[in-house]
Amino acid sequence: MKRYLAMVMAAASCLAVSAAERVFDFSAPEGKLPDGWKPALAGGGKPGEWKVLFDAVPPLIKPISPLAEQTARREVLAQVSTDPTDERFPLLAFGGDRYQDFTARLRFKIVSGAVEQMAGLAFRMQDEKNFYVVRANAKENNVKFYKFVKGERGEATGNNLPVSRGEWHELVVSCKGNAIDIQFDGRTAIPTLNDNSHSSGRIALFTKSDSISYFSDLRIDYRPVESLAETLLKTTLEAQSRLVDLQIYGRRPGSKDLVLLAGKAVAEVGKTAGETERKVLAENRAYYSKNEKVAVVTHPLHDRNGDPIGVARFVIKAYRGQLEAATLGRVLPIVQDMEQRIGGASELTE
8 A cells, every 4th residue: 555655646746747837927017018928910911909908807716705806907918909901810929938738728808899809829839820729709609729830721610609798708728749629618619629730839819800809817737848958868868877967058049159958957957058068069079088987978969961059968987997989989879869860950949
């Protein structure tokens, strides 16, 4: 029994480590945008006008007492432009955070719109031309899913459901692998969908044409997306028992600085590379050093064109009579195996 409980506790511990939650804070001065949010536009027409407004929002948990306050005025994110262009989809995307397997919960209120009355959630968004979206339509009383691939909007899938204007609704989107589940106001809106177009991406608020819509209470339970550098670190350490440590360096998109992308010491990730790592990349050759306990090989990593795009620092258990040539010979096949999985510099961080 004790052994069983230990196994259960260990499994629970693993789940706790691998799962994460993000509650999005819409706090900002009225008329501004909260940190991390950036407008985008799919289709044609003018860009959307997104800003923080104050509105009466019901609590997430309904009060037990009828005497309790049923709403509270607080910040919501609003899209307020009224450009009636038909194939116009204003989006408000959050930062560079990418989500793969997740459950997102969002509340929204469709306020008005002469041409359209829509609100929804875009997810696994690569850019303005590639994403999934689920949206509710108050004019037609339906909830539908569709995808954008290379700017082309696919055929909609959905069902007729009551979608009232001027009231708050809840949308829940769950993704696991290629399976997508959608709930609207506590009921299944669309049977499980399966699609392989987008495996991960950003999250974004979504409207169409002249829809004025308010958004609140966005939160996501997710498994953090593992970058290629992190995957290479994990699989290499598992396969190579003599490795004491492995550090993988590269450049993040838009930066010239060589930084630690993955290592056993997670707290060190993001720190600027040292002189040796910078020399290895600049000179495109390996460095070797050794003391009584470990040997260290710092080796360039190449893309498919053979260009140096990163650095791997191998820390190996030392042994008596260890020679530089033999150590480099041991490391080279590991490097080659890693390089087979690297297409370009940006892939290390993806």
